Amino acid sequence: MKTSRLFYTSMMLFWISFLALLALVVTYAPQGGVELAGLTLFVDTGLVDAAMTAMDGIGLSLMAQSVVFGVLGGFNVASAGLLLFAMMFCVLGEEREQREARPLAEGAAACTAAAAALSVAVSFAGGQAGALMVLQLTALGGLLLTVTSLAQSAIAPADTKAGDVAALDDVIADHAANHAAFSAQLASFSRRGSAS
Template identity: 75%
Template sequence: MLFWISFLALLALVVTYAPHGGVELAGLTLFAGTGLVDAAIAAMKAIGFSPLTRSIVFGIIGGFNIASAGLTLFALMFSVLGEAPEQREARPLAEGAAAFAAAAAALIVAVSFVGGEAGALLVLQMVALGGLLLTVTSFVQTSIDTGDVADDGLDTLGGVIADHAANHAAFSAQLASLSRRGAAT
């Protein structure tokens, strides 16, 4: 999962900075080549998108990719570091990440096919989507293997009943103590 988080974050940086000639950081120019986004730029030019519209489309794709990377990061943290309830929440987070990657892929597919230029960005986005779908599948397998939901529900119900009984007993003990003090004075 760390690979897909890194992959999606770098893909977001590529679509954000490569169309504008890169970004200067500590004397280095990062993402300076537009080779990965050339076909998408050509497709948008063929459609008739203005430079501002192209920037907005690339920004949306980058936003979808970074949202997907963030959700994948939280799914990883929940599945590895979380208790049982958090581990169950990891799968919907991974599904959300796949949905954001699918939205970015759909936008790239639409632009590429309408503009008549399919390139490296389309392939990379499809690879990211495929990887996230495999990740979601792995969460489905682990949720099936972890145990029965009905047994867990009974354990939770038993815990609620035990907590309620303990709170009631503590309240009764405090009330008895107060009544004894009141009778003594």
């Protein structure tokens, strides 16, 4: 496995984990956490307190707040899923699949951008810019860098392929020239033999 593929794997796995955890935070932290195998996870609402205060200030009901957090969680899960497929295409796929990784990563960035826009709108409307907004914007920045790096890596294989085709054409041309020279010598010997 190439070093660049290992780099993309580690980078995308980080953002997949980040987005999945962010989805779990916005889903369970407003409810006071969740119990799993005797552990209580996401019990501290510190990451979503500012967003909850902003929504209270706007006048959203508890049901509307649950819908907003559900939409944020849905966007983050969708983004993590698209990025997971982009990682598999980029790391495990052939050249055609690697080209398909970029649109998937762009879709993940679009989902994250929608979540960040919703978070920013709620935070600014309620006058409370908190940790959740910062985390959403951080995820958006990371995915934009990922898409940019995928765009740059997609150009390199095309140049390499063009170089390989040119090298193959040179080998074929040399072989044809050698074959023509051999045929010319053989014809010359045949004429001398028939003349004598």
